[in-house]
Structures are given as C-alpha cells and as structure tokens.
Amino acid sequence: MKALVATDYQPLDRLTLAELPKPAAGPDEVVVKVEAAALNPLDLMLVTGAAKGLFPTEHPLIVGMDVAGTVVEAGAGVSGYAPGDRVLGFVGQAGSVAEFTVATPGPRLAHRPQNLDAVHAAAIPESGMTAVCLLRAVGLTGGESVLVIGATGGVGLYAVQLAHALRARVIATATAQDADYICGLGAADTVDYRQSDVVEETLKLVPDGVDVVVDLVNRGEGLAAVARAARPGGRLVSPLSGPDDLGRGVTPVYIGSFVPEPGDLEDLASRAADGGLRVEIGARYAFGDAVQAVADFAGKHIRGKVVITVP
Numbered sequence: 001m002k003a004l005v006a007t008d009y010q011p012l013d014r015l016t017l018a019e020l021p022k023p024a025a026g027p028d029e030v031v032v033k034v035e036a037a038a039l040n041p042l043d044l045m046l047v048t049g050a051a052k053g054l055f056p057t058e059h060p061l062i063v064g065m066d067v068a069g070t071v072v073e074a075g076a077g078v079s080g081y082a083p084g085d086r087v088l089g090f091v092g093q094a095g096s097v098a099e100f101t102v103a104t105p106g107p108r109l110a111h112r113p114q115n116l117d118a119v120h121a122a123a124i125p126e127s128g129m130t131a132v133c134l135l136r137a138v139g140l141t142g143g144e145s146v147l148v149i150g151a152t153g154g155v156g157l158y159a160v161q162l163a164h165a166l167r168a169r170v171i172a173t174a175t176a177q178d179a180d181y182i183c184g185l186g187a188a189d190t191v192d193y194r195q196s197d198v199v200e201e202t203l204k205l206v207p208d209g210v211d212v213v214v215d216l217v218n219r220g221e222g223l224a225a226v227a228r229a230a231r232p233g234g235r236l237v238s239p240l241s242g243p244d245d246l247g248r249g250v251t252p253v254y255i256g257s258f259v260p261e262p263g264d265l266e267d268l269a270s271r272a273a274d275g276g277l278r279v280e281i282g283a284r285y286a287f288g289d290a291v292q293a294v295a296d297f298a299g300k301h302i303r304g305k306v307v308i309t310v311p
C-alpha cells in the first residue's frame, strides 16, 4: 500500500509517498481502509523528532493519527466492529495518511453516523477529544467566563463551541479576518492576537479576569504570563505543560495526553452529524499532494483542520 512516510527523524520536506506492506489486524484490532486523514501538530513533531523525548518513534513512520474510513478486517476478539462498518478514530503511530491503517476498538474509535462524510469525520478525533478532555478537566460550568487562546486552530474551534454549549461566556483569540466566523460559533467577543496584547484586551472586557483560561498556544513561563487574564482563584487549562505556581491563586490544570471517556467520540460525531457541532475544514488535499498538505499545515495560517483524502 502507499503511505506518507518518514524514514528517520527528518525535515518535513523530505517526506515521501512510499510503498509499505498492507497492515494486518492483530488480536483486538481492526484494519481500516482510509478515506480521509487529518493532520495535528504532534504529527509534525514526530517527523522532525521535536517530540522524541516524550514520544519516540519507530521508522518507517507513517504520518497522521486521525482517520475516517471503513473496516475491512477484524482481528480475533474484536466485538462491535465488522468489515463494512464506517468509522472515525485516532490511531496513534499506526499512521493514517495511508491506504490502510490499524485501529483499536475503544474510546478512540467510533462508528460514523450515516450523514457524516469522511472528510468531516476525520477532522474530529484528536482535536475534538482534546477539547472535551480540557473542558472536563477544568470543570467548566454554565455562567463562567472563559478565554480560549488559539481558538481558530483544530482544538480551539471545538473548545469554543463546547464551552458555548455549556453556556459559558466565551472570549476567543482571532484575527479580524476570522472574528465573525468565531462569533458565529458562539464566542461573545474576540481578541486579535496579532494586533494587541491578549491579556490586556481580555481585562478590558472582564476587568476582574475570566474564570477560566484555555490556553492552546503557550507553554512553560508563557502560561504564567497569560494566567494574569484569569481572576484571582481562577483556573488555567493547557494540553501542554507549565509552572505549578501561576500566582494569584490561579489553579493550573495540565492534561498531558488526552484520555477520552467511552462515548466521547460518538457524541462528537453525532453532534457533527446533527449540525450541532461545526467542523471547519480549512484546507483539503488529494493523497498525491500529501507532502504539500504537511508543508502548508506547518507554515500557513489555516482556520480549522487540514484533511487529506485517500482514494
């Protein structure tokens, strides 16, 4: 089968579409014929080795972890999935920018609703489940104010919508070009991160500080700086890591790897299929243009997800 492959830790422009053996289903695994795959920042870090301390990779590495497709083989012990089932999921280092991949039934794999196409389904797993886990970890409740930093990216667009659905007042970072779009998803206000200081602008909108900061951009000491946008005793949640002490009684919540609960991915997929969750496809590429897709994802401002379709 063909796959987008890194043969070693390497620059992104040395990725190639190469021939690899088609995977087989081991016990408790299914093989999925890929119809669409989506990219996430970690995919790029695995290629370059930027994340090798935390996530060492074996080579050849197949790029991508988010997938939508159809089950073509079910291994011994699999229940609930059979050949012909339409699915979406997160496959980790099995790799998804390929003609076939291997997935493990569990919270990271779900059946795809009939009216959810593969392109939109592939754009959900990692970003959507991360947004769910962040809001759950920080215990966001209705009526609270929340600042989402990085709101126009993969995780951010879901976080804005899910926070709005929880009846939070959402302030979202967005350029002027994306402001109307993000308000249409439920943000009450936007702050232009390219033109202004996000903390100062947020404090103009909520002078005592917001209840919760969801920061999808900063890490380390950068998180202590943006924690000033939270009220004394507020919370800051990040999918990355940062200081234990953010000052002013602001509680840090760092989730590390996302750990979904059973049903989270089904719920996201059914909300997307019903129109209750908007899935923004920022750019869509044919399989033959997968190297370009990675380059654009790494280098351009793209609102929403980058998806590669596989014939």
Ligand SMILES: NC(=O)c1ccc[n+]([C@@H]2O[C@H](COP(=O)([O-])OP(=O)(O)OC[C@H]3O[C@@H](n4cnc5c(N)ncnc54)[C@H](OP(=O)(O)O)[C@@H]3O)[C@@H](O)[C@H]2O)c1
Residues within 6 Å of the ligand: 040, 041, 042, 126, 127, 130, 149, 150, 151, 152, 153, 154, 155, 156, 173, 193, 216, 217, 239, 240, 255, 256, 257, 258, 300, 301, 302, 303, 304
């Ligand atoms: N722990 C986990 O399990 C987990 C899971 C998923 C993601 N993550 C991490 O979460 C982070 C976000 O992921 P993602 O998939 O949402 O990434 P993404 O799709 O690349 O989105 C990042 C967004 O942040 C915006 N941005 C960049 N600098 C900004 C700034 N200074 N202020 C406000 N917004 C800014 C970007 O806009 P521009 O295009 O204008 O730069 C982009 O819209 C990444 O670091 C990723 O590795 C962790």
